[in-house]
Amino acid sequence: MTCPICFFRDSYQRSLKVKTFGIDRFESKLDHYKKLYVDELKKLKSLNECNCYNIYSNKSLCLWVDEFLSDVHLHIDLIEATFNEINLSYIKFISENQRVAINSLYDFLEKSLLIDRTVDSSELVKAMFRARRKGRFDPKDIKEFYHVPFSKRHLVGSQRFSIPGLPLLYLGSSALTVEKELEANSNSDLEYSIFLPSYSHFYNSRIFSLNNSINSLLENNLPGLMDASVNLPYSGDDNYSYKPRFKQEVQANILLQICSFPTEYKKSFIPEYIIPQMLTVALQEKGFDGLSFPSTKCFENLKDNHRFSSHHLNFVLFTEYSSTNDCDSKLLDKFYTFTLDKKDSVSKKEVLDAIEKVRKLNRNSDINNTDFVMPLVRAKFQIEYLENSSIDGVKYFDTATGQTELNLYLDMANEMYNKVNARLNGNREKRDATL
Numbered sequence: 001m002t003c004p005i006c007f008f009r010d011s012y013q014r015s016l017k018v019k020t021f022g023i024d025r026f027e028s029k030l031d032h033y034k035k036l037y038v039d040e041l042k043k044l045k046s047l048n049e050c051n052c053y054n055i056y057s058n059k060s061l062c063l064w065v066d067e068f069l070s071d072v073h074l075h076i077d078l079i080e081a082t083f084n085e086i087n088l089s090y091i092k093f094i095s096e097n098q099r100v101a102i103n104s105l106y107d108f109l110e111k112s113l114l115i116d117r118t119v120d121s122s123e124l125v126k127a128m129f130r131a132r133r134k135g136r137f138d139p140k141d142i143k144e145f146y147h148v149p150f151s152k153r154h155l156v157g158s159q160r161f162s163i164p165g166l167p168l169l170y171l172g173s174s175a176l177t178v179e180k181e182l183e184a185n186s187n188s189d190l191e192y193s194i195f196l197p198s199y200s201h202f203y204n205s206r207i208f209s210l211n212n213s214i215n216s217l218l219e220n221n222l223p224g225l226m227d228a229s230v231n232l233p234y235s236g237d238d239n240y241s242y243k244p245r246f247k248q249e250v251q252a253n254i255l256l257q258i259c260s261f262p263t264e265y266k267k268s269f270i271p272e273y274i275i276p277q278m279l280t281v282a283l284q285e286k287g288f289d290g291l292s293f294p295s296t297k298c299f300e301n302l303k304d305n306h307r308f309s310s311h312h313l314n315f316v317l318f319t320e321y322s323s324t325n326d327c328d329s330k331l332l333d334k335f336y337t338f339t340l341d342k343k344d345s346v347s348k349k350e351v352l353d354a355i356e357k358v359r360k361l362n363r364n365s366d367i368n369n370t371d372f373v374m375p376l377v378r379a380k381f382q383i384e385y386l387e388n389s390s391i392d393g394v395k396y397f398d399t400a401t402g403q404t405e406l407n408l409y410l411d412m413a414n415e416m417y418n419k420v421n422a423r424l425n426g427n428r429e430k431r432d433a434t435l
């Protein structure tokens with residue numbers, strides 16, 4: 001018996017997609033996945049009939065999920081049509097041409113209003129990780145971690161979200177995510193860095209959001225809010241009611257699931273990448289700055305992480321060509337950057353204390369330090385969300401991966417302290433001079 005909470009988990013959708021392996025054409029796989037998805041949807045049961053009920057037994061949550069479920073059952077036609085429209089762009093790619101296919105995908109995004117789904121800028125202001133396999137390069141030079149230089153364009157590989165020959169900047173929301181994306185066997189095989197977007201530069205950026213928001217809501221936010229007796233009606237005139245958003249949310253979810261279709265073979269042509277690559281091209285053409293999507297890697301070895309944790313996200317940023325520079329230096333200037341070449345043993349407490357020190361300093365300040373304080377608040381949350389989690393029985397922050405993260409966070413907190421302090425002193429001097 002499956003309930004909506006189970007159904008919209010990425011792992012559950014992955015298991016449905018894997019059932020199509022063995023079918024020889026991707027267009028047939030997509031069609032079969034649609035059939036499995038719809039068949040399963042029709043059979044979904046109430047939360048109180050599912051095993052999940054042991055974890056999520058809040059009465060208001062059950063009622064909310066029941067209303068959601070009846071909307072699902074009312075919208076089977078829309079769900080099938082959404083699959084058909086997205087899948088059609090792939091058919092057009094293989095049977096007509098790329099231009100027609102991209103236009104078809106973009107028309108769908110506009111018609112469904114999915115194109116308006118962007119990441120809230122404040123969500124971007126957090127430590128984003130980037131790693132590279134160890135090699136003959138200076139691990140203290142941030143440019144070594146930046147995008148593939150324009151002069152080495154021939155090295156740009158085909159990724160799920162990429163544009164042939166265009167160097168893009170790929171960042172992950174945790175050290176764990178970048179290790180998984182690079183398929184590294186060990187933390188010690190890699191060199192690490194942090195790219196921290198500055199809010200002053202990113203506050204009006206347009207980053208398309210391709211995240212599993214139904215799952216985040218059903219499994220993460222709603223249970224916590226309902227347990228705290230926050231009134232969140234499914235339907236009604238309330239601004240918080242979900243019903244008016246249902247259609248778009250479910251369509252966004254289908255787009256995400258199709259874009260994260262697992263690859264059965266990785267050969268010269270990877271059909272599973274075509275739709276996400278066309279989406280990337282369409283967004284670049286329409287002036288977006290990039291996109292965010294959840295990692296398709298498996299995180300099952302990470303146990304007991306807090307449900308609010310967003311350690312598994314990826315960000316792709318478009319770069320701007322330069323005929324004189326080997327990289328997009330304008331984009332690089334929009335980040336604070338940190339590298340790590342030597343690792344000390346760092347405790348969570350040291351990092352949290354260093355963060356608190358900056359917050360305290362900021363409280364005495366009347367200048368706007370959002371750029372420096374906001375990422376530290378986010379780092380604090382990330383530490384708290386992951387502190388009780390473990391990998392293969394070892395607490396996350398005691399693993400080499402967790403230690404890498406703490407080391408980088410500590411550098412970041414110390415640097416932010418210096419910056420806030422310098423600004424305070426600068427302000428004081430200015431004030432004294434005008435007195």
Ligand SMILES: [Zn+2]
Nearest residue numbers: 003006050052
């Ligand atoms: Zn369930």
